[in-house]
Amino acid sequence: MNNQTDIDIVIRYLEDPENEQHKTQLNEWIQQDAGNLDIFLDMKGMWHGDPLPAASAFDTQGQWQVLDTMLDRVPVAVLPEVAQQKSPRVIKMNRRYWWAAAAVLLIAGTWTFIGPGGYKTYATNQQQDSMQLPDGSMLYLNAHTQVRYARGFGKDNRHVRIDKGEAFFDVKQNDALPFIVNAPEVEVQVLGTAFNVKAANTGVKVFVQSGKVSAAYKGIEKKVILTPGVEASLRRNGQEIDTRTHKKNNNILAWKTRTLTFDDTPLNEVADALADFYNVQIKISNQQLADKKLLATFPNMSLDEVLDIMRKTLRINITHKNDLVDIY
Structure with missing residues (x-):
């Protein structure tokens, strides 16, 4: 895959990130080379206005002047004729497309700073x-x-x-x-x-x-x-x-230890910890239960196992459907 094709894939995605075909093409390109992810992240940052670091040996201002001249003189880009002598394909390129192409050239000029080598x-x-x-x-x-x-x-x-x-x-x-x-x-x-x-x-x-x-x-x-x-x-x-x-037994690092520990913890705090750990939404419909306290340790257990123990220990009602848990 050549540089121009690489640019096309990234630009198409940045212009229409919700397009499933563009997402697939971008993902396949990133999977081809670990360095492609770095290139994409740099282009994405510049596309959204992040400043580009400049290498001391690279004449950034001069290159922008050259690019400006190109934009004024070249309204279209013509691809070379293919071997079958088909008629040339003409692509109209707006200034943003040229800007992104120039960004790739600038990335190459500062490769040791922000590219895969950086x-x-x-x-x-x-x-x-x-x-x-x-x-x-x-x-x-x-x-x-x-x-x-x-x-x-x-x-x-x-x-x-x-x-x-x-x-x-x-x-x-x-x-x-x-x-x-x-x-x-x-x-x-x-x-x-x-x-x-x-x-x-x-x-x-x-x-x-x-x-x-x-x-x-x-x-x-x-x-x-x-x-x-x-x-x-x-x-x-x-x-x-x-x-x-926080007191010693907190669950901030539970994602790393894979163990949840509750030491007379109010139910509303338990709900927050479970929501964060299992990536679900938890609602306490009956607010009278919010002050109920839980004393339990859950070592690397599934959410349904934890909810079942809570249901029996605290004598409360709990429903779990998809990513929503309701306590009442």
Whole structure:
């Protein structure tokens, strides 16, 4: 598959992301080469207006001037005639299409910074996964999580980016190279610790298991220092940082340990933990039950098994249909 075809596949998807055929073609192309995912993410970011890092040896301004000239002089692009001497195919290209094509050229010019040679991308679907980073730190990924780190990680920096999902970091101490996690609008910095970062649509949550970390909104002086047992919540497009101290038996890391523990926990908090762990919606129709307390441990059990035990232990009614659980 040549570069022009690659561009066509990505552009068609970006122009109409709901088109199933475009989704299929993009997915097949990404599966062909691990580096194609990095290329797609870079093009997607620039398509939506993210700034493009420029390599010092690359004349970005000059290339944009050349592109401008091209746009003024070339209203159409003509593909070469095929061997059967069919009539040339003419494609009208709008400025956005040319812009995306130019973006690919700029990516090539800064390949060592943002392309497949610049960082590695890891993503999970339904499964969980774990890996050891080049510096010896351990990274545990929840389902539906995507992270990136530079190929030079551990040499001159220890920067990791979590684009979405949830990850637990067990960081090897290195005072000379602080470990930094970048999440949407939020930066977390540590020297050596174990902590959890969850990047959701509403914001980012950081929970510390051991050591100390700082959490801050990017571009804002205000930050908070977190110690073991403390969780910080940083909202999207926000400036305030809310903190909460959890008791020892909490379920923030249940996705990693696969064990849910409730120590006289109110039913409304139980519902929140189950909803997060099993990715379902839970409604307590009878609010008089919200203060009922549960004392139980569920080691790697299915949702229906857990609900059956709760039903018998608390003597309550529970229905479970599809992704909706009703407690009444």
